[in-house]
Amino acid sequence: MNYNQTIIMKRFTFPAILTPDNDGGFVVTFRDLPEAITQGDTEQQALIEATDC
Structure with missing residues (x-):
């Protein structure tokens, strides 16, 4: 097995x-x-939750 995989995360x-x-x-x-x-x-809390959503 190859455990050296790269994970790419994209932000939208x-x-x-x-x-x-x-x-x-x-x-x-x-x-x-x-x-x-x-x-x-x-x-402010609503916007923080929106980022997590």
Whole structure:
């Protein structure tokens, strides 16, 4: 077996839409990825979660 394989990771960028939630947080959706939805209690936390999503 050959264990000397190179792993190439690619990074993609997708526009995110932040929508205020009724509970005071933010919901994040992506126009190009309708199945990807996340949220955060603050705008900053929502953007961090969006990066992980």
